[in-house]
Amino acid sequence: MTPRSFRVQRMTRASRLGLGGAALALVGLITVPLWGDPAGMRRLVELITLLVLAQMWNLLAGYAGLLSIGQQAYVGLGGYALIVLADDLGLDPFLSVPLAGLIAAALALPTAALVFRFQGGYFAVGTWAVAEVFRLLVANTGALGRGTGRTLKAVFPLARETREMVTYFLALALGVAALVGIYAFLRARFGLGLMAVRDSEGASETLGVDVFRTKLAVYLLAAFGTGATGAVIYLNLLRISPDAAFSINWTAATIFIVVIGGIGTLEGPLIGALVFFVLRELLADFGAWYMILLGSLAVSVMLVYPQGLWGLIAKRWDVHFFPVQRRLEIDEPPRP
Amino acid sequence: MSRLVVRRLDAFYGDFQALFGISLEVDDGETVAIIGANGSGKSTFLKAVAGALPAARTAVELDGVAVGGRPAHELVDRGVTLVPEGRRIFPSLTVEENLRIGAYRARAGRWTLERVYAIFPRLAERRRQPGTNLSGGEQQMLAISRGLMANPRLLLIDEISLGLAPAVVKQLYDVLATVTAEGMTTVVVEQDVSQVLRIARRVFCFRKGAVSLFGRPDELSRSRIAAAYFGT
């Protein structure tokens, strides 16, 4: 029997197209400060930060199987860390962003020690309880402004345009770093272990995957990303208060984005974030109806087509812009 | 009159096919044994008939009615009761509660709590204890009685002898013999061939999801059975 020759492929035509498209979009985004208006730039920062939050939540729930409804804790912790580092300790506010992420990750460690005792639905509520503890602790701390909160003063010396531009680029860098980072992480051996854990914990354990350490690593990574994003969010907003920073609405928005877009894929949150923003613009005058519609959409997706919008697209056209799988392509045997 | 007719039954666990076109019939009041090695599809067959696994509608016929694919809880109403592999006694229920829950559908018949206690005095002694406090043999007694409490028209029993000492198994089959002698239509899946052949009127041997041999016990020699069992 003549052995068939085969190749292990990563890239498909669609993913090459996707990569090209993404590069173009990136170039476009980099030039925005040249032609965009300040309000538009702030909106973009909002979109990008929400997207990164969604990617982080997706990493936790869609890939590691850790369904957390307490990620708002790290948004708040990142935001407050920024204020403390920049205003109280005099560090450069822009450099404080990754530091804020590190602080959030550091606080994620004792959190994990507690909530990892739970699984499933109880894990979810546990993460929420811890987020509430953080909120109440901050709201009761005089140095952090108690319930009224604080304003970021360290950026005041800068000219407005400069501040807005640097914030924008920081957000863009965050977005790219998050996407690239998660993509690289999933393609690496560690990421494969993660997806194995998601698909079957028991089986992956027998194959030598340390389930606990894998999950812990992902949780800390997500906390870092979420904390850094929280810092960028409040760099953009300048005013922070505990009820806003630790609000469940951060988690509600990210969950809806990921569920509607497609959980467990890299492309899903992208689509979901776009849908979220479009809906928000359309329904801006209708107050709470916006959230009712979004919630209903998310519930319907879970009931009817749990793979989300991207799942629908990917299945129909077998398209993957961020190929994480390796495909086996077997060459046809040469004709005699 | 056929109580159970199975026609070209296929069964799958996801993508994996476990049964390949099984066909057999069980007459009213008959006791049939299904033997075979591990993984031959015996348990799968019982689950498909009982509604615990999906099946094609016409593949399973009970008293002339196509019931394939109906869910298990519905089939209990129609008189199909499966005593599952591994006993599966409810740990949160006492012995008596386990028996009572067997009668959940309140089907009429001769099997009542009193009758069970009369035939199995050991269960009566332990009626208020948690069901899982019993020994293996007693739990099997309880599982079979729980199945009888549903007053089935078709009793399916999956592996009585699993994990039990031979003396206990013999006792259980003694009791089962009296039950089947009363005319209960029974299908028993078993690995311990010698015991089950005592009570079965016909025996089917499964191998790799298909019937490899069938007939009456007195017509089949040991060597033929072994050949069908192991596929030599």
Place this chain on the structure above:
Amino acid sequence: MAWLDTIVQGLLLGGLYALFATGLSLIFGVMRIVNLAHGDFSILAAFLAVMLVDALALHWLLALALVVPAMALLGYVLQRTVLNRLLGRGILPPILVTFGLSIIIQNALLEAFSADSRRLNPGGIDTASLALGGGLAVGWFSLITLLVAIVVLTGLQIFIGRTQRGRAFRATADDQATAALMGIDPRGLYALAMALSLGIVAIAGVFLGVRTTFAFGSGPDRLLFAFEAVIIGGLGSLWGTLVGGAILGVAQTVGAKLSPGWGILTGHLVFLAVLLVRPQGLFARQRRLD
């Protein structure tokens, strides 16, 4: 003496928390689902009661008698039409769907009733108190709430322990596949469980609404307190939930007395402490927290 009063207040508060916790615990025991909209349903019940009282000038007890069956029916229908479709699909869908429901309910209440705080007219019962001697007095209403909690728990205990349906609940919680072999249809059972859960949480919501003010966003805190009461008391034990509620109540009242902003936080911290030291709770009957 003031401390004793505080502790007694906390113990009585436990009765209310036990009412909140019971429904949550029941659903989790039978279906392994955590209903993230649990608290929001109680607030929905409170608003429904307010609507009935405003529209028909009813006494709050009469409103309660109407709201509870309505909420029970809602629970039955919700389970049958929506939540039963999520069975067998893993842990993610029920959590996500109930979370979505939570957000929907909160925003719907906001749209319908605005952000104003509301309260049910207690008709004087909230100020009536019973003197216990030694200068100690307890509010009649808190006492009644505790009594109602005990009645509900007893009723539930009898139902689960002595009736055929209750046995079916326990069997299904143990082993759903084998329960089906007994002829138990899980979907009908789950719908009944959800009906009971929402009916009980409706009682909790109305009693909350008489006791204090509430608004569209009051739901999530109720869920957290219910959850904490269940965990402190231990999974699988109905009476443990009452004890858990009492401990949580005492932690909150004592904390509030130490410093006004620290009431709820103290409750959370006690919960976390129990989680650290004895994760299975005080009276656990189930083995794992999942």
